[in-house]
Amino acid sequence: MKNFDFHAPTNILFGKNQLQQLPNVLEQYGKTVLLTYGGGSIKRSGLYDDIYQLVGNDAKIIELGGIEPNPRLSTVIKGVELCKENHVDVILSVGGGSTIDCSKAIAAGVFYDGNPWDFVVNDGIELTKALPIVTILTIAATGSEMNWGSVITNEETKEKLSFHTRLVTPKVSILDPTYTFSVPTYQTMAGSADIFSHLIENYFNQTTDTMVQDGIAEGLMRTVLHYTPTALTEPTNYEARANLMWASSLALNGLTGNGKTGVWSCHPMEHELSAYYDITHGIGLAILTPRWMEHVLNDDTVERFALYGHRVFDLELNEDLYITAKEAIQQTYDTFVKWGVPMTLPEVGIDASLLKEMAEQAVKHSSISKNAYVPLSADDVLAIYTHSL
Ligand code: NZQ
Ligand code: ZN
Secondary structure (H helix, E strand, C coil): CCCCCCCCCCEEEECCCHHHHHHHHHHCCCCEEEEEECCCHHHHHCHHHHHHHHHCCCCEEEEECCCCCCCEHHHHHHHHHHHHHHCCCEEEEEECHHHHHHHHHHHHHCCCCCCCHHHHHCCCCCCCCCCCEEEEECCCCCCHHHCCEEEEEECCCCEEEEEECHHHCCCEEEECHHHHCCCCHHHHHHHHHHHHHHHHHHHCCCCCCCHHHHHHHHHHHHHHHHHHHHHHHCCCCHHHHHHHHHHHHHHCCCCCCCCCCCECCHHHHHHHHHHHHCCCHHHHHHHHHHHHHHHHCCCCCHHHHHHHHHHHHCCCCCCCHHHHHHHHHHHHHHHHHHHCCCCCCHHHCCCHHHHHHHHHHHHHCCCHHHHECCCCCHHHHHHHHHHCC
16 A cells, blocks of 8 residues: 545535535635536526525625536636635535536636636646635535545637646535435436446556455445446435435545555546547446456456456356456446446447547546556557447
8 A cells, every 4th residue: 555645624414404504604614605506407406595595695695507517617717707806705516526626626716826727737736725615416426525626628629637636625515315316317327437437446556455445445336336226216215315425425535546556547538538529427437437447458457357346246256367357347337238328439429530539638638658557558548439439
């Protein structure tokens, strides 16, 4: 296990009716609130009205609605301007990863002298201050509610990149699983695929002897496999939604990734697909993950894949580890199919025309060619994309 610095300071208020705590929570940070949200699901669910009822009289609320899935730089810039004009004290971010990520970039952008894209492209640039963020999560997926990352799309350059700073880790996140009852089927499976992928990305890593991290990841993977079918067939099943919601936060708050080295594999490949074609992140990951697994299966990785099959899918460990490993990859694929995920790129509107360009960009925008679990060249990425057609 490698050295690490684990810091997960978000105060999680989990469960039914936790929204009642919102007035006390916001009061700690100030009176002028930027309320950020997406395309309108919070209005349809009634959450928007509930927020106004609880804090509308005491706080001055400025709104930034319409944050798009795969949030855009132009929306970040709009949010920064709103905060500066209105001297906003705190951002209340209500929605999924897109709304929270956009809010993180706004929070840091307010105190950055220049275009926020600078600190996204140049992850690691020193940021000194950010507005505090409180989130109300409405979809289980990214873990953004409890972490320090944010992914922003520059629609002009077709780049989707992430930045990280502890300054934007949410101070408080309200996780009421009933708010996810209205998440549609497509987004429910995309969210589960995203959680699963975060666990896979951390699990397949060159660092060995990380039994703590791996055991937690296995438990969370089994949770996602167990509860996703229920959430899909019974969207208002509280226990299913609750388990998925908590799995979302724990899968990407450092718990399963700290103590390991290297970079992820499928996320850099998927981010190019969403940057070029604006597809749903989790669906792109589901399509790529089994193809990536097939591509990197070799004598060095076979034991890990076989153990994954044994511990996550309860497969018997065959003496010939390749048999178990291949069955594990097949089970991964079949799981996404059973959920109903479209499992080819053409089904989400992607043809062969830009695959080569996207493969080159994936390598340019990350260090997967150097320090992924199995390093991937642009040709490797192209082969994985091509197998996904
Ligand atoms: O915009 P609204 O109307 O709210 O609708 C959203 C949106 O259309 C809908 N939705 C959310 N909650 C709902 C609901 N519809 C009905 N009822 C509800 N309760 O779902 C759609 C997707 O929302 P979005 O926020 O885009 O989903 P998600 O949470 O999957 O976020 C995806 C974004 O996060 C990034 C992705 O790349 C993508 O841009 N990621 C962020 C990470 C992070 N910050 O740590 C890590 C991830 O790997 C990921 O890259
Ligand atoms: Zn993800």
